Amino acid sequence: MNYPNELKYSKSHEWIRYEGDVAIIGISDFAQDALGDVVFINLPAPGDEVIAGDSFGDVESVKAVSDLISPVSGTVLAVNDELEDSPELLNQDPYAAWIIKVEGVTQEEELLSADDYEAFCAEEG
Amino acid sequence: MKLIFEKSVPGRSHQYLPKCDVDGVRLPENLSRTHAPKLPELSETDLSRHYTELNRNVHGVNSGFYPLGSCTMKYNPRINEEMAALPGFTGIHPLAPAHTTRGAQEVLEVSRQLLCEITGMDDMTFQPAAGAHGEFAGVLLIKQYHHARGDFKRTKIIVPDSAHGTNPATAAMCGYTVVNIPSAPNGCVDLEALKQVLGEDTAGLMLTNPNTVGIFDENILEITRLVHEAGGLCYYDGANLNAVMGVVRPGDMGFDCVHLNLHKTFSTPHGGGGPGSGAVGCKAHLAPFLPKSAMMDEGEHIQVRSFAGNFLVVVKAMTYILTLGREGIPEAAKNAVLNANYLQAKLKGTFTPAFDRICMHEFVLDLSSFRKETGVSALDVAKTLIDYGMHPPTMYFPLIVHEALMLEPTETESVETLDWAAEVLRKLYALAYEDPEYMHNAPHNAQIARPDEVRAARNPILRYQA
Numbered sequence: 367m368n369y370p371n372e373l374k375y376s377k378s379h380e381w382i383r384y385e386g387d388v389a390i391i392g393i394s395d396f397a398q399d400a401l402g403d404v405v406f407i408n409l410p411a412p413g414d415e416v417i418a419g420d421s422f423g424d425v426e427s428v429k430a431v432s433d434l435i436s437p438v439s440g441t442v443l444a445v446n447d448e449l450e451d452s453p454e455l456l457n458q459d460p461y462a463a464w465i466i467k468v469e470g471v472t473q474e475e476e477l478l479s480a481d482d483y484e485a486f487c488a489e490e491g
Numbered sequence: 492m493k494l495i496f497e498k499s500v501p502g503r504s505h506q507y508l509p510k511c512d513v514d515g516v517r518l519p520e521n522l523s524r525t526h527a528p529k530l531p532e533l534s535e536t537d538l539s540r541h542y543t544e545l546n547r548n549v550h551g552v553n554s555g556f557y558p559l560g561s562c563t564m565k566y567n568p569r570i571n572e573e574m575a576a577l578p579g580f581t582g583i584h585p586l587a588p589a590h591t592t593r594g595a596q597e598v599l600e601v602s603r604q605l606l607c608e609i610t611g612m613d614d615m616t617f618q619p620a621a622g623a624h625g626e627f628a629g630v631l632l633i634k635q636y637h638h639a640r641g642d643f644k645r646t647k648i649i650v651p652d653s654a655h656g657t658n659p660a661t662a663a664m665c666g667y668t669v670v671n672i673p674s675a676p677n678g679c680v681d682l683e684a685l686k687q688v689l690g691e692d693t694a695g696l697m698l699t700n701p702n703t704v705g706i707f708d709e710n711i712l713e714i715t716r717l718v719h720e721a722g723g724l725c726y727y728d729g730a731n732l733n734a735v736m737g738v739v740r741p742g743d744m745g746f747d748c749v750h751l752n753l754h755k756t757f758s759t760p761h762g763g764g765g766p767g768s769g770a771v772g773c774k775a776h777l778a779p780f781l782p783k784s785a786m787m788d789e790g791e792h793i794q795v796r797s798f799a800g801n802f803l804v805v806v807k808a809m810t811y812i813l814t815l816g817r818e819g820i821p822e823a824a825k826n827a828v829l830n831a832n833y834l835q836a837k838l839k840g841t842f843t844p845a846f847d848r849i850c851m852h853e854f855v856l857d858l859s860s861f862r863k864e865t866g867v868s869a870l871d872v873a874k875t876l877i878d879y880g881m882h883p884p885t886m887y888f889p890l891i892v893h894e895a896l897m898l899e900p901t902e903t904e905s906v907e908t909l910d911w912a913a914e915v916l917r918k919l920y921a922l923a924y925e926d927p928e929y930m931h932n933a934p935h936n937a938q939i940a941r942p943d944e945v946r947a948a949r950n951p952i953l954r955y956q957a
Contacts, residue, residue, distance in 0.1 A: 400893070405948035428944045429887040431656070453949070 367487070368395045370461055375483035376475055378435040381461065389438050389468040393425070396487045398460045401427040404453040409445045409465070416442060416468060418475045423465070425456065434465065439473035442466050492544055492938070496955055499531035505538070548938045549763075550882050556904065556912050558834075560853045560885035560897025561655070561703060562762065563733045563755035565827075570814060571758060571807035580806055585798035599784065599799060602809040609812075609820065610729075610749050611742020612772030618782045618800040625750030625769025626661040626697075626728065628782060628795045632748050632773055633695045633724045634665055635780040645694035645723065651680055653704060653889045655730060658697040667694055674891055678704040678846050680714050693723035700744065701731045701851035703889040705831065705897075715745025724748070724777075732756045733901070734828055734852035737821030748773040757808035768804035826902035827852040830909060834900050837913035841920040845892040853899035857892050867923035867930050869894045874941055875922070875933035879915045 373381040379397035383390050398404065406426040416422040421433035422442075444467040449455060455463040478486060517523070533541070550557070557564040575581075583592050603615045619625035630648065637645050648662035649670045659669040670688050675681040679702065696718045701707045708714065715725045727741040727749035733756045741749045753768035754761035761767055773781055783792040784799040799805075815823060828851050835844060835854045845855040858869045873883030873896065885897040900909060923930055934941065 403945040405945060426948075428948060430890055432890075454945075 367399065367484075368461070369480040369484045369487075371480045373461070373480065374437075374477040375480070375486075376435065376437040376477055377486060378433075378437075379487075380435060380437050382437050382477065385467075387469060387471065388443060389440065389471050390464045391437065391466050391468065392464045393434070393456060393460055394483070394487075395460050396490075398457050401425060401432060402429050403427055404456045407449045407453045407456070407465070409447075409450065410442050412442050412444055414442045416440060416466070418473045425453070436466075436468070437475045437477060438468055438471045440468040440471040443469040492548065494955065495531045495533070495541055496529075498533055498537055498541060501532060503532045503534055503537075505533075505535040550877075550880075551762075555880050555882065556900075556908055557882040558884050558898040558900045558912065559762070559882060560705075560855070560899040561730055561888070562885065563730075563752070563852075563899060563901060564762065564882070565733070565755075565758055565901040566903035567758045567760050567807075568811065568814065571810045574810040575803040575806045580803060585802075595799070595802065598806055598809055599802075602805050602812075605809065605812050606751060606770060607772060609736055609740065610727075610732075610751065610772045611740030611744075612749060613775040614778040614781055615770055615772040616782045616784070616800075617768060617770050617802070617805050618784060618794060618796045619750065619769035619771055620796055620801055621754065621767030622730065622750060622752045622769045623657045623661065624795065625752075625771045626657055626726075627664060628769070629726055629748045629750050629771045629773075630661050630665045630667070630695070630697070631795075632771070632777045632780050633726060634667075636724065636777055637694055639780070642722075645692055647688075647692045648694055649685065649688055649696045649718075649723075651698065651702070653678060653702055653891050654697065655699065655703060655728060658699075658728060662697065674702075678702060678706050678891070679708040680710060682710060682713065682717070685714065685717060689717060689721040689723070691722065693718065693721045695724040695726055695747075697726045697728060698746075699728040699731050700741075701734045701853075703731075703897075704846055704855050704892065705731075705734075705850040705853040705899075706846060706848070707735070707851050711744045719745065729756065731852065734824055736824045737817070738824050742774065748777055753804055753808040758811045759804045759807040766801045766804060768801045768808065770805075823902045824852070827900075830900040830902060830904055831898070833906070834898060834909050834913060837909065838916055841917050842896070845895065852901070853897055855889070855892050856896045856898070858894035858896060861920075861923065862894050865923040865927050867927045869896050871927075871930040871933065872896065872916075872919055872923070875919050875930045876915065877934040878936045879919075881912060881915060 373383050375381050375394060379394045381392050381394050404425050404427050408424045410422050416436040418436055418439045420436060422436040423434045424431050425434060446464050449463060552564045552566055579594055583595055599617060607615050619628045646668055647670050648667040649672060650658045650662060651674055652671050653674045662669045672684040672688055673681055700711055718725050724747040725745055727746035729749050729751040732751060736756060749772045751770045753759055753770055759765060782795045831850050831852050831854055835850055842856040842858060842861060845857040862868050869886050873886050876883050887895055888897060
């Protein structure tokens with residue numbers, strides 16, 4: 367399992383990194399492995415508000431539908447449309463397959479470092 | 492096997508109708524088809540063989556053990572079918588004058604009384620076509636109740652994280668915000684978590700009891716009291732009523748309304764075998780908003796479906812209740828619980844139960860440590876079971892248990908069948924350590940090999956492509 371050091375992680379298994387003021391959000395390697403093959407993703411639209419701790423979309427795998435939880439509050443700047451046609455990218459390379467970019471971040475959930483997140487996953491899994 | 496379209500031969504058919512001996516009438520051009528419909532053309536022999544082959548390739552409760560958790564795949568007594576096939580029921584039209592269909596109305600009335608007695612409700616409708624439709628109608632009752640009192644501030648429905656997916660979906664469809672609360676470590680409602688989210692904006696709580704991990708929530712009276720205290724109402728999802736029917740009543744637990752899956756609990760075919768019936772019952776304070784059938788001689792009524800709903804399903808359910816009677820209904824529930832506990836106990840030392848305690852009518856196995864050790868997933872076990880002539884249990888549900896397998900044997904299985912099922916499961920448990928590869932590739936002896944579910948979900952082909 368891969369936990370890149372330069373990312374921060376939420377306990378609901380999203381990763382986040384910043385490019386300037388813009389937060390980029392995806393799901394972790396642990397999340398994609400637990401979900402299994404992702405077959406569908408429900409994305410928000412640019413301009414939508416997201417709230418830290420609330421769902422901003424969902425992913426459907428062959429096992430189940432799971433909410434995507436936003437680690438930050440802000441406004442959706444962009445969504446990765448490519449995932450709509452190729453949701454398998456989330457399985458193939460979860461850290462390259464970003465899901466949304468958020469600007470105007472006003473609030474951030476308590477986030478974990480790569481090491482802490484790895485320990486958290488070891489406990490969960 | 493070939494599709495029926497692939498067996499079709501142009502011009503082949505079987506004719507029962509005599510030649511038309513009156514002049515034909517042609518529809519106006521704009522209403523006529525430009526092409527004949529693409530229907531398969533087969534002789535009666537080929538048709539009969541086609542359906543018999545389909546029947547052989549299907550696993551139903553009549554072909555073998557079918558412990559699909561949360562689905563109550565119990566045996567459907569033949570007498571139900573016999574009653575539903577009576578010409579007095581099959582030959583009537585829903586628009587026939589009411590005085591000519593008194594028998595059918597009596598079926599609805601008797602069923603209403605019996606099921607109100609079983610659920611502890613004051614009134615009931617048979618309009619909803621199945622469970623999710625019943626949930627939708629039930630939560631709309633709650634909404635209407637609040638609105639009729641001028642209370643528009645209640646915008647939230649509370650749903651535990653162990654709930655059936657239809658619960659949050661129903662609440663959202665009814666325009667409510669869904670508030671998910673985490674379960675306590677014992678799989679039941681976390682009272683503290685519930686207290687935290689209750690408030691003036693609480694419209695209601697949706698709950699299954701016994702819950703989706705097969706445990707009866709012992710705090711149920713406290714739970715419904717807390718919700719009522721906050722001004723909310725309590726909705727009972729009847730999916731698991733089979734564990735308690737005739738023993739405990741949702742009405743006595745404090746629920747205000749309930750939906751029943753007549754097609755599960757009251758033994759009518761489902762899961763591809765027939766239509767459902769999601770009867771909705773309620774206490775007197777919700778009764779004014781209850782959908783009514785147009786078959787009843789009344790003027791004003793609310794409907795969620797045409798006429799009396801899936802009427803013949805109600806005939807079957809009533810037959811079932813009258814056949815079992817006041818003693819038989821609770822006995823069936825108790826045997827369902829006994830069978831589940833027997834099978835759970837027989838599996839001791841193999842797959843780990845998610846909650847190691849006496850269960851109700853179903854139990855959940857947690858295969859996550861088993862998967863870590865062997866690499867064999869719950870899906871692999873389920874697929875291998877097919878080779879043994881057993882329908883796989885429910886997989887990956889409830890979501891709060893990882894690698895879940897949920898087994899519900901139902902009351903209609905004999906001890907011999909349960910012993911056999913336990914033996915098969917024990918065998919697969921051992922096999923996973925010896926030959927995991929075999930299980931990754933199962934089934935090996937079924938009509939088709941393991942389908943590519945991912946491809947099917949990503950690129951579904953939903954109609955025959957000639």
